[in-house]
Amino acid sequence: MLRVAVPNKGVLSEPAAAMLAESGYRQRRTTSELAVYDPENDTEFFYLRPRDIAIYVAAGTLDVGITGRDMLLETTPPEGGDVAAEVMPLGFGRSSFRFASPAESPVDEVAKLEGKRIATAYPGLLQRFLDETGMKAAVVKLDGAVETACRLGVADAVCDVVETGTTLRAAGLRIIGDPVLASEAVLVGRAGADEVPAVAQLRRRLQGVLVARRYVMLDYDCPNDLLAQATARTPGLEGPTVSPLQTPGWSAVRAMVLKDDTNRVMDELWELGARAILVTSIAASRI
Ligand SMILES: Nc1ncnc2c1ncn2[C@@H]1O[C@H](COP(=O)(O)OP(=O)(O)OP(=O)(O)O)[C@@H](O)[C@H]1O
Numbered sequence: 001m002l003r004v005a006v007p008n009k010g011v012l013s014e015p016a017a018a019m020l021a022e023s024g025y026r027q028r029r030t031t032s033e034l035a036v037y038d039p040e041n042d043t044e045f046f047y048l049r050p051r052d053i054a055i056y057v058a059a060g061t062l063d064v065g066i067t068g069r070d071m072l073l074e075t076t077p078p079e080g081g082d083v084a085a086e087v088m089p090l091g092f093g094r095s096s097f098r099f100a101s102p103a104e105s106p107v108d109e110v111a112k113l114e115g116k117r118i119a120t121a122y123p124g125l126l127q128r129f130l131d132e133t134g135m136k137a138a139v140v141k142l143d144g145a146v147e148t149a150c151r152l153g154v155a156d157a158v159c160d161v162v163e164t165g166t167t168l169r170a171a172g173l174r175i176i177g178d179p180v181l182a183s184e185a186v187l188v189g190r191a192g193a194d195e196v197p198a199v200a201q202l203r204r205r206l207q208g209v210l211v212a213r214r215y216v217m218l219d220y221d222c223p224n225d226l227l228a229q230a231t232a233r234t235p236g237l238e239g240p241t242v243s244p245l246q247t248p249g250w251s252a253v254r255a256m257v258l259k260d261d262t263n264r265v266m267d268e269l270w271e272l273g274a275r276a277i278l279v280t281s282i283a284a285s286r287i
Pocket residue numbers: 009010011012050051067068069070071093094095143144161162163164183184
């Protein structure tokens with residue numbers, strides 16, 4: 001049986017469960033369920049705090065889990081041992097971990113954090129940055145709502161999760177320096193463990209959802225003398241499918257295209273002379 005950890009609350013919780021449901025796994029019906037068994041896939045899902053998930057996976061009590069890259073690294077001891085490792089990124093819950101200080105403060109660049117007090121809910125990540133850069137600063141460990149720490153006088157700067165920056169701005173803070181880390185939801189497994197077939201299947205299914213979300217299927221009719229130019233714009237993954245139309249001199253072309261590129265590619269194909277250009281969404285995939 002496969003045992004999988006899923007965030008039970010926070011911003012990763014709903015999209016993680018949605019991605020698993022889209023991958024064909026049974027998910028809990030109410031947020032009060034702590035675990036759910038999916039008999040069809042012989043898989044049990046445990047709903048845990050995202051901060052704790054890598055700890056269970058590292059210990060080997062759960063096979064894999066979904067958490068944030070920042071949370072994974074926060075709970076990974078620098079000395080190694082039995083640790084969890086990133087298996088694949090999942091394309092949601094994107095954020096960056098970065099420094100900020102009060103807008104009017106003299107601490108307006110990372111170098112000026114030397115000797116200052118920095119509040120964070122990720123002391124491990126922050127300490128690793130300080131060790132790597134040789135900077136000295138006092139780490140003030142908080143549980144959340146870190147943005148308020150400067151205003152209340154317990155810190156000179158913060159190092160926190162930023163998505164839109166709305167929370168920072170509302171607290172009168174401004175970003176300083178480059179991101180310490182770019183994070184997103186990731187599938188984690190035990191470092192060095194051989195991949196069992198059930199994990200390989202879960203990974204392929206999640207990959208299938210990612211592809212279905214990122215790509216569309218594009219079909220168009222094309223005069224044969226323009227085929228080379230048209231298919232260069234729609235190379236697909238392995239190569240486009242080209243089949244003859246009943247009308248002499250014309251072919252039908254079918255290829256996957258990145259969703260973000262769809263309208264640009266359609267315009268280019270039309271200009272070139274392709275017609276009957278149709279886009280359909282991909283419901284599921286195994287690539
Ligand atoms: N606004 C956000 N946008 C994108 N990802 C976010 C955002 N806030 C948090 N995250 C990510 O979600 C993960 C867990 O954060 P979450 O807020 O769910 O847990 P927490 O802060 O430990 O708990 P809580 O907020 O319940 O006290 C982290 O990987 C973090 O990077």
